Amino acid sequence: xxxxxxxxxxxxxxxxxxxxxxxxxxxxxxxxxxxxxxxxxxxxxxxxxxxxxxxxxxxxxxxxxxxxxxxxxxxxxxxxxxxxxxxxxxxxxxxxxxxxxxxxxxxxxxxxxxxxxxxxxxxxxxxxxxxxxxxxxxxxxxxxxxxxxxxxxxxxxxxxxxxxxxxxxxxxxxxxxxxxxxxxxxxxxxxxxxxxxxxxxxxxxxxxxxxxxxxxxxxxxxxxxxxxxxxxxxxxxxxxxxxxxxxxxxxxxxxxxxxxxxxxxxxxxxxxxxxxxxxxxxxxxxxxxxxxxxxxxxxxxxxxxxxxxxxxxxxxxxxxxxxxxx
Numbered sequence: 280x281x282x283x284x285x286x287x288x289x290x291x292x293x294x295x296x297x298x299x300x301x302x303x304x305x306x307x308x309x310x311x312x313x314x315x316x317x318x319x320x321x322x323x324x325x326x327x328x329x330x331x332x333x334x335x336x337x338x339x340x341x342x343x344x345x346x347x348x349x350x351x352x353x354x355x356x357x358x359x360x361x362x363x364x365x366x367x368x369x370x371x372x373x374x375x376x377x378x379x380x381x382x383x384x385x386x387x388x389x390x391x392x393x394x395x396x397x398x399x400x401x402x403x404x405x406x407x408x409x410x411x412x413x414x415x416x417x418x419x420x421x422x423x424x425x426x427x428x429x430x431x432x433x434x435x436x437x438x439x440x441x442x443x444x445x446x447x448x449x450x451x452x453x454x455x456x457x458x459x460x461x462x463x464x465x466x467x468x469x470x471x472x473x474x475x476x477x478x479x480x481x482x483x484x485x486x487x488x489x490x491x492x493x494x495x496x497x498x499x500x501x502x503x504x505x506x507x508x509x510x511x512x513x514x515x516x517x518x519x520x521x522x523x524x525x526x527x528x529x530x531x532x533x534x535x536x537x538x539x540x541x542x543x544x545x546x547x548x549x550x551x552x553x554x555x556x557x558x559x560x561x562x563x564x565x566x567x568x569x570x571x572x573x574x575x576x577x578x579x580x581x582x583x584x585x586x587x588x589x590x591x592x593x594x595x596x597x598x599x600x601x602x603x604x605x
Contacts, residue, residue: 280375281296281375281376282299282375283295284338285336286337291588291592293326294585296581305379308355309351310379311378311379312348313375314345314346316344317342317601318601319342319403322342323588323592324520329520334370334371339373339374339378340584342371342402346363346364346394358382362387364388365401366380367384374602375604376605383550383551389563389567395575399599400571400573402545404436404571406543409548412557414516415514418444418446421445422491423446424437424448424491425451425481425492426438426450427451428495429451430450430460430597433494435574435597438464439465439571442466443565449470450469451477451501452472453473453594455473460598468480489509490510494518495516495518495519498521499524506538511538513536514538514541515533515538516543518542525542575600576598578601581602581604587602
């Protein structure tokens with residue numbers, strides 16, 4: 280099979296197409312003939328060697344795929360060869376024509392859902408779901424959610440799921456123009472951090488109270504400042520470090536307002552749990568009913584994986600980039 284291999288960490292030029300043996304499934308696993316692989320910010324971090332969870336190199340990137348089941352490993356009974364599925368192989372393998380994935384957590388795609396959408400939604404939509412409803416779980420209609428980097432893939436998913444649940448959404452972006460889609464999806468306010476004081480804007484928006492939940496994918500100074508706009512007993516969730524690692528002052532930041540703090544990795548959600556099943560069900564329902572949208576900004580062949588990374592790192596993407604295996 281063809282696959283995009285990274286032999287050593289570094290820039291996009293490290294992504295090289297190579298011929299590899301077809302994978303074989305182990306017990307509890309399946310082989311998927313990949314249609315599309317989703318491109319996520321985590322891919323760029325793994326490529327650079329700064330992802331917070333350890334990886335072994337050389338490796339095939341890609342933690343989110345759609346396709347059809349090609350082979351079943353021992354003990355797999357919940358799916359059959361030919362089923363259309365989406366999943367995220369936690370150790371990578373998605374930038375290829377085939378990959379192995381655990382049968383637990385496979386998402387069977389409805390017949391009417393295209394495979395490109397199938398690869399574009401799982402990580403970002405389910406991350407958004409579990410931040411809003413599993414980790415926090417106490418939001419009620421009318422409560423306010425702050426979404427830093429609201430124009431990115433996770434930010435747009437959080438916006439849509441939050442608005443559908445009746446929450447108010449205020450977001451931030453550092454790039455002019457990336458506010459448009461978030462506002463179209465129901466965000467009440469988007470602050471351009473390049474021209475506005477986001478702390479003042481958020482506190483003005485909440486009449487000084489602060490937001491109930493803040494979601495941050497920047498880290499570093501942006502996360503540090505976010506604690507100042509979250510209410511007493513409010514919650515802060517970190518899901519990324521685009522600006523840099525969080526400062527080592529979390530205790531000091533949460534003490535003044537008795538806030539709570541979570542660093543989420545979607546792989547830690549039990550895929551056999553009712554919470555996981557509820558998230559998958561709601562997201563698939565939203566996609567089929569049309570109120571949950573996944574804007575696809577570009578589709579690249581395997582040979583252009585490096586260009587896909589460059590496009591994502593340019594910070595102008597307000598949607599999803601995909602790698603097409605076939």
